[in-house]
Amino acid sequence: MRIGIDIGGTHTDGVLIDGTRLVAAAKSPTDRDNLLESINRVLHAILAGQDPVRVRTLNLSTTLSTNAIVTGRIDPVGMLVVGGPGIAASNYRIGEHFHLIYGSLDHLGTETSALDEQDLEEAIAACRDRGVKCFGVATKFSPRNPAHENRIHEALADQADFVSLGHLVSGQLNFGRRIHTVYYNSAVWRTFRSFAGALSASLKGFDLQAEVNILKADGGTMPLARALDAPVQSIFSGPAASVMGILATHSASEDLLMLDIGGTTSDIALFAAGDPLLEREGIAIEGRPTLVRAIHVESIGIGGDSLIHFENDAVKTGPQRLGPCMASGGSEPTLMDALNVLGLAAFGEVQRSREGIAALAEGHGSTAERLAQEAVDAAVNAIAAKIEALVRMVNAKPVYTIHEILEDREIRPNKLIVIGGPAAVFKSLLAARLGMEVIVPPLHGVANAIGAALTRTTSYLALTANTSRGQLSVPSLGIFRKVQRGFGLEDAIGEAKNLLKADLEQAGIDIPTEDIQITQADTFNMVEGSYTSGKNIRVVAQVRPAVVARLDNAADPVSF
Amino acid sequence: MLKAQTSLGVIFFPAFDWAISPTHPEREERLLYTQDQFREEGLFDVEGITEHRPLFATDLDIMRAHFCFPSVQAICTESHRISAGGAIQAARLVLEGETRRAFALVRPPGHHAMKVVHGNRGFCNINIEAVMVEWIREHYGRKRIAIVDTDCHHGDGTQDIYWHDPDVLFISLHQDGRTLYPGSGFPYENGGPRALGKTINIPLPPRTSDEGYLYALENVVLPILADFKPDLVINSAGQDNHYSDPITNMQFSAQGYARLNELLKPDIAVLEGGYSIKGALPYVNLGICLAMAGCDYSAVREPDYNAAALREEPETMEYIKQSCGPLLDGYLHPAMGDFEKQGEFFVRERKIYYDTDGILEKQREELKDCDQCRGVRLIKSGSSHLLTCLGVELPIDCCPACEREGYDAFQRKGNEFLVTQLLDQKNKQYRYRPKE
Numbered sequence: 001m002r003i004g005i006d007i008g009g010t011h012t013d014g015v016l017i018d019g020t021r022l023v024a025a026a027k028s029p030t031d032r033d034n035l036l037e038s039i040n041r042v043l044h045a046i047l048a049g050q051d052p053v054r055v056r057t058l059n060l061s062t063t064l065s066t067n068a069i070v071t072g073r074i075d076p077v078g079m080l081v082v083g084g085p086g087i088a089a090s091n092y093r094i095g096e097h098f099h100l101i102y103g104s105l106d107h108l109g110t111e112t113s114a115l116d117e118q119d120l121e122e123a124i125a126a127c128r129d130r131g132v133k134c135f136g137v138a139t140k141f142s143p144r145n146p147a148h149e150n151r152i153h154e155a156l157a158d159q160a161d162f163v164s165l166g167h168l169v170s171g172q173l174n175f176g177r178r179i180h181t182v183y184y185n186s187a188v189w190r191t192f193r194s195f196a197g198a199l200s201a202s203l204k205g206f207d208l209q210a211e212v213n214i215l216k217a218d219g220g221t222m223p224l225a226r227a228l229d230a231p232v233q234s235i236f237s238g239p240a241a242s243v244m245g246i247l248a249t250h251s252a253s254e255d256l257l258m259l260d261i262g263g264t265t266s267d268i269a270l271f272a273a274g275d276p277l278l279e280r281e282g283i284a285i286e287g288r289p290t291l292v293r294a295i296h297v298e299s300i301g302i303g304g305d306s307l308i309h310f311e312n313d314a315v316k317t318g319p320q321r322l323g324p325c326m327a328s329g330g331s332e333p334t335l336m337d338a339l340n341v342l343g344l345a346a347f348g349e350v351q352r353s354r355e356g357i358a359a360l361a362e363g364h365g366s367t368a369e370r371l372a373q374e375a376v377d378a379a380v381n382a383i384a385a386k387i388e389a390l391v392r393m394v395n396a397k398p399v400y401t402i403h404e405i406l407e408d409r410e411i412r413p414n415k416l417i418v419i420g421g422p423a424a425v426f427k428s429l430l431a432a433r434l435g436m437e438v439i440v441p442p443l444h445g446v447a448n449a450i451g452a453a454l455t456r457t458t459s460y461l462a463l464t465a466n467t468s469r470g471q472l473s474v475p476s477l478g479i480f481r482k483v484q485r486g487f488g489l490e491d492a493i494g495e496a497k498n499l500l501k502a503d504l505e506q507a508g509i510d511i512p513t514e515d516i517q518i519t520q521a522d523t524f525n526m527v528e529g530s531y532t533s534g535k536n537i538r539v540v541a542q543v544r545p546a547v548v549a550r551l552d553n554a555a556d557p558v559s560f
Numbered sequence: 561m562l563k564a565q566t567s568l569g570v571i572f573f574p575a576f577d578w579a580i581s582p583t584h585p586e587r588e589e590r591l592l593y594t595q596d597q598f599r600e601e602g603l604f605d606v607e608g609i610t611e612h613r614p615l616f617a618t619d620l621d622i623m624r625a626h627f628c629f630p631s632v633q634a635i636c637t638e639s640h641r642i643s644a645g646g647a648i649q650a651a652r653l654v655l656e657g658e659t660r661r662a663f664a665l666v667r668p669p670g671h672h673a674m675k676v677v678h679g680n681r682g683f684c685n686i687n688i689e690a691v692m693v694e695w696i697r698e699h700y701g702r703k704r705i706a707i708v709d710t711d712c713h714h715g716d717g718t719q720d721i722y723w724h725d726p727d728v729l730f731i732s733l734h735q736d737g738r739t740l741y742p743g744s745g746f747p748y749e750n751g752g753p754r755a756l757g758k759t760i761n762i763p764l765p766p767r768t769s770d771e772g773y774l775y776a777l778e779n780v781v782l783p784i785l786a787d788f789k790p791d792l793v794i795n796s797a798g799q800d801n802h803y804s805d806p807i808t809n810m811q812f813s814a815q816g817y818a819r820l821n822e823l824l825k826p827d828i829a830v831l832e833g834g835y836s837i838k839g840a841l842p843y844v845n846l847g848i849c850l851a852m853a854g855c856d857y858s859a860v861r862e863p864d865y866n867a868a869a870l871r872e873e874p875e876t877m878e879y880i881k882q883s884c885g886p887l888l889d890g891y892l893h894p895a896m897g898d899f900e901k902q903g904e905f906f907v908r909e910r911k912i913y914y915d916t917d918g919i920l921e922k923q924r925e926e927l928k929d930c931d932q933c934r935g936v937r938l939i940k941s942g943s944s945h946l947l948t949c950l951g952v953e954l955p956i957d958c959c960p961a962c963e964r965e966g967y968d969a970f971q972r973k974g975n976e977f978l979v980t981q982l983l984d985q986k987n988k989q990y991r992y993r994p995k996e
Contacts (some may be wrong), residue, residue, distance in 0.1 A: 065701045086846060087601045093561045093929055104863070107596040107842055112863035125892040173599040176561075288561070289605050401577040402638050405616065510882075524584050524589040524787075529806075532583060536592065 001054045002548075003210065004453025005042060006061040007035055013449035014042030017400045018048060023050070025446045035064060036198050043206055052207040061215035061237040061452045064195055065188040069285055073186035077135045079126035080152050081179060082115065082139035082545035089140070092179040093188070094288070099123035099130050101152070109144030120155055128159055134189055136182035138166035140175045144464070145474035162189045167475040169230075169320075170291040171462030171540075174281055181282070181290040185232035192231035196224055207273070211508065217283050217294035219276055219459025219545035220245045223507045230291055236283055239297045240545075243269045243276060245451030246417050248443045248547045249405040255413040257387060260447075261420035263305040268298040268387055270394060272411045275544055279393060289440060292325070293460060294498045295545070300386045304336040305423045306501070308357070308375045310364055317382070324339050326356040333357045335379050336422060345425045376429065384433045387416075409434045412451075415439065454547040457509050461541055462497045468526045468534025474499055489523040489537055496541040504543070517542050564608025565854025568742040569659035571646040572598070573614045578639045580916065583833040586668055586683045597842035598849075609853050612653065612890070614646030614666060617691055621648065624694035625721065627676045627687060627951030627981050631737040631992065632640035640685045645669050650828045654792075655700050661852050662925060663797075663829050664688070665845060669832040670950060671711055671796050672742065676722035676941045676951060678694045679917035682713065685874050689796050689830050690721045693728065696792070698708060702727065704957060706790035708824060709733065710779060711798020711832040716743025717746055722809040724752035724927060724934060729760070729788045729954075731781055733773070735801070735810055736763040741915070745886060750894050750926065753934065755907055757894030762887055763873040765879055769872045770816035771821055773801065779884045782862065795826035798846045800835025800983060801853070803870050804862070806835055811870045814840070817846030818857040826852070827945045840866070897957040902928050920944040932959035936966040947978040958986040 005014045007030055016024040026045035030038050068074050083089025084104025101123060102116035111285035114556055135156055139148040146167040153163055163181035213221035215237035222233060244262050256271040270277040277331045278297045301319020317335050325336035326347030337353035339345040354368060361371040395409050414436045417427055423440045431438040465472045465483050472483035477499060497516045504511050522539040526533050574591035604611045619632045625674055631948040646666030653662045672682030709715035709732040722728040723945040737745045751759035762776050801812035834841055843862050850857035900907050905926040912921040921943040927934035942948035954966045970982045980993045
């Protein structure tokens with residue numbers, strides 16, 4: 001059996017799933033100051049009458065790291081940054097303890113200026129004086145050569161409780177994102193570690209012996225032990241959990257859109273033939289882009305509680321929210337009230353909706369019905385425009401080969417899955433506006449927890465080989481070693497798969513080799529003068545987000 | 561976080577699956593390290609700098625700029641259409657106002673491709689700037705356009721295409737043609753009889769560095785642009801003036817390139833040559849992008865950059881200063897060239913060699929000396945590999961008499977020409993007529 005728990009901003013949801021059967025579901029308000037208590041409450045509910053020993057897996061999606069960052073309850077981080085020529089590293093200044101150390105590497109990883117030991121010593125001393133114990137280390141082009149980062153790590157020695165090294169974050173190039181990612185990782189490390197400790201203790205109290213995984217923003221999981229070193233990967237896992245929840249009830253072998261309608265905002269995600277669309281490089285937090293891989297979710301400020309108002313005599317719905325709909329005791333009419341007026345919904349006190357909409361209409365020489373219709377149209381049009389823009393963006397994404405320009409299949413979704421409170425109400429409205437099939441799966445408002453329960457581990461690595469220099473590197477695994485001159489693209493693909501598989505095995509996860517996807521495999525003839533000096537090989541391998549099972553009783557009633 | 565002062569769209573298309581041959585400078589690897597540099601610098605995370613994919617140039621797009629003999633398909637592969645499509649995308653972004661400026665960082669290049677095309681010259685098949693310029697004029701109407709060619713090699717193809725067009729000012733700065741391919745680009749090449757002074761050539765001595773290059777820019781190019789008042793400035797942006805380029809002899813730097821673009825303020829830049837793929841391109845391209853976006857580029861530097869060692873000799877600098885005065889004067893008071901007249905026609909007979917493909921073209925151009933318009937143009941062209949073909953060009957201001965004469969030539973029965981192609985800018989008619 002598997003447990004999925006999603007700690008959201010307002011609710012904590014939990015489900016217990018046996019094979020393909022949803023056994024129990026629970027919902028409880030989130031206590032932001034005591035997440036563990038929220039977890040305990042849903043565990044208590046879903047495990048009632050069950051044998052906890054049968055639970056093999058517990059997957060947890062938590063806002064812990066996200067909240068710590070956005071509320072500023074984080075550790076001070078000593079940032080030790082080596083930039084060099086190009087866009088100045090000072091543009092990425094972050095935190096109170098940002099230190100630039102002289103030194104530089106070029107795009108091939110060649111050291112072009114040595115690391116300045118005196119700069120380093122002074123920076124470390126400054127951090128020591130301020131009592132900083134967590135560090136983030138990032139150098140430009142460190143995935144090509146980690147020597148400077150490793151030297152800084154060594155120099156920190158036992159002064160640090162925790163150090164995030166840039167090249168281990170991702171094999172991907174992007175210096176600014178690397179800086180932000182190591183910063184946030186170190187900033188939330190202590191908070192996450194103490195939570196993980198308390199969680200493990202608490203689970204013992206439930207007699208749970210399950211392996212514990214933490215959800216990531218890419219919709220997959222990582223083992224708790226790995227999360228301790230990479231807590232930043234757990235940010236923004238909530239929307240990803242919902243997307244995976246939809247996948248757990250519906251096959252996504254075709255192009256597919258998903259819409260999660262909430263109170264204030266709605267989230268849109270896209271699947272291209274089974275694969276969720278990911279952020280190109282990573283998700284941003286506090287306006288700072290990172291290298292944290294994430295499902296691309298477009299948010300739009302339209303939900304059931306979106307305020308209906310006039311702007312230059314035109315009816316607008318959202319993005320403001322002043323409170324709940326009038327049918328739930330709010331003071332201003334919202335989208336939900338408009339749906340009530342049109343008879344599309346019968347939510348709460350329908351009469352209050354009518355009064356509120358009528359009063360607003362009267363002030364603008366309109367009728368309640370007309371205003372309600374215009375408000376609903378505005379909402380549907382805004383959602384449709386966002387969906388169309390998303391599809392356009394995906395089809396316009398940059399490509400780098402002639403083959404892709406000529407052969408790229410156009411992503412053309414003609415099915416939309418809608419979840420969330422007013423989902424059913426929007427079914428026919430969206431179908432008419434978008435001209436596509438709209439499906440509203442019965443998920444009892446716990447799609448997120450179902451997604452958490454059923455999603456599997458994801459992983460990713462980037463391998464680069466330069467046979468002219470005899471180098472092979474897989475930065476995220478800390479691998480930098482010699483390679484033979486005859487090493488070719490097929491060897492590199494095989495090596496990438498083996499390394500990815502072996503790394504997951506080390507974490508106790510067995511993934512069949514055929515589930516490892518190669519998303520990039522390029523080889524370039526390197527020429528010095530007029531002869532071929534070697535090959536430059538780039539391979540990216542991943543285990544993509546997927547669910548381990550599909551629910552077959554999602555439609556059955558479950559007691560909360 | 562960095563923010564662009566001027567929004568910039570970059571069409572980055574490295575054509576990772578295309579090469580002239582495996583060890584040719586124009587090969588898959590060419591923009592690989594530029595991409596690495598862009599990614600590591602997070603160029604597309606800079607607010608206001610966006611990345612776009614190229615469009616695809618159709619037969620019609622190419623037929624507006626060229627006489628491709630015997631056909632567009634015989635000359636153009638997909639790679640050329642996408643490269644030209646990258647330039648078109650750049651123009652579209654700017655003219656639709658999606659971005660203030662655009663840089664088509666695409667390959668293969670195009671500035672050696674002339675009006676008539678039989679094959680590949682100097683790594684170029686079709687002239688991607690010209691295809692773009694004609695696309696602009698087709699969709700946005702007649703415009704005054706300045707093309708400033710900053711490739712180290714003389715932009716002889718672009719010069720040829722706009723030789724007779726007074727709406728397009730073509731300025732080429734390049735290493736002196738006596739020392740480098742294609743061996744042309746001298747100040748006396750200053751435009752056809754109807755576009756005198758609208759072609760400007762600025763040959764620079766070998767080993768010119770930042771100071772000399774920028775001196776010529778500030779003292780010749782910028783004053784001419786200020787006078788010409790173009791609607792659009794296009795930088796035909798080769799990167800082979802760089803001190804590390806393997807096939808040229810100049811000493812320009814990434815800082816110099818960035819400053820050049822800061823001063824020139826091109827609306828659109830299109831990549832041309834530049835083959836120091838590890839030592840120059842990553843830095844030069846970064847410098848150009850930052851300069852075009854109005855960002856600080858002061859820290860963009862090659863690892864082995866040494867300004868003092870690269871500086872030009874005082875004599876070189878003196879030579880450049882001496883030549884700038886007459887060059888500016890050559891624009892303001894262009895000397896009448898030595899044009900051959902036969903009856904009512906200006907006539908040029910030329911042999912053009914296509915170095916990459918080993919083709920020798922023989923060409924006779926006849927331009928009607930018309931006092932009502934720029935005159936209808938007939939180009940008869942055959943090669944070592946192809947029977948003679950005919951190109952008929954009607955200018956945008958074509959008078960009824962020239963129009964009749966052009967259509968008569970295009971429709972004339974007989975077997976004299978293998979194919980005949982019509983390029984009618986006035987009525988926007990572009991088509992081929994095969995031999996009967």
